[in-house]
Amino acid sequence: MGIASTLAPEALGPTITVGEILVEIMATTIGSGFREPQPLVGPFPSGAPAIFIDQVARIGGAAGIIAAVGDDDFGTINIDRLRVDGVDVSAIAVIPGKPTGSAFVRYRPSGARDFVFNIAHSAAGETRMTTEARGLINRAGHIHVMGSAFAIPGIAAILLEAVATVKARGGSVSFDPNIRKELMQGGDGRKLFDDMLAVTDLLLPSGDELLVAADEASEAGSVERLLKLGIGEIVLKRGIDGSSHFSNAFGRVDCAAFKVEEIDPTGAGDCFGAAYLTCRRGGMLPADALVYANAAGARTVTKQGPMEGVSSKAELDQFIVTESRELTA
Ligand code: ATP
């Protein structure tokens, strides 16, 4: 027992990530897809790694991202937002002749979503190891790996090199699988997943990603297996049911969700993970870090647009004292 943490302290260097930067353009009506003209709102800055790193910076952590955008307004809107919020944007490449990635999204009455993506053939698909990227990696204290980034050819190699370098200098690794079960059945996907788990200090699964990660049938069995594997802490995101921390040092710590009206769920998991990690790197105990993380996730869902609900530390402090939580067992 004790305040043991396998997460590198803030002083070792910034939290970095690698992955897709996109704009999101949303249908303003509920319905099925995009097969007729319809009202839209956007572009909003987006991309899971970008949302994550923006939240790290906004809550007060040093932060940087390796990514690629086009030489267009969709790229500019993202770079400007990240820069203003305090993210090191030196390793975002601007690729001439390729558009910035985009996602059109429309909600169905059931809550399911239809997407039209332009990612693999966008500038994001041209993400490469550059001099600037190496410079950022060489001074990083922590790397966050977003599972969705593995879908982009070329990014896996950058992530694996970055993980090795950051680890070698005493840094730590967090991993949000952010991946669907169907993708895990293939041989390569599973191997990459297992290789990542072997170096992960903080695992941030949601839904059945925990069971998929451990290849177990129960939550308790999965946690036991993954902690034995050497993962320092697991934080399970449970949507409106809040979240739970599991570690050998602190055991199980549960945190109820804040009661809010959900406007747009996109980005909740990314902001949650960023807030939790940054609080822990700053020396906060898991129970307190969970409250900030739940608050960050809850605030995100009250705003339309994936990066619009990113919170500063002061906003979270205010939110925590004014909003109530569903206190369950
Ligand atoms: P994403 O859709 O971004 O991938 P996720 O599935 O990784 O999200 P969630 O569990 O949906 O993660 O959300 C992360 C956290 O945000 C939850 O643990 C919870 O604390 C908070 N949260 C999410 N949705 C709500 C909600 N409707 N009300 C209150 N809190 C919420």
Ligand code: MG
């Ligand atoms: Mg998720």
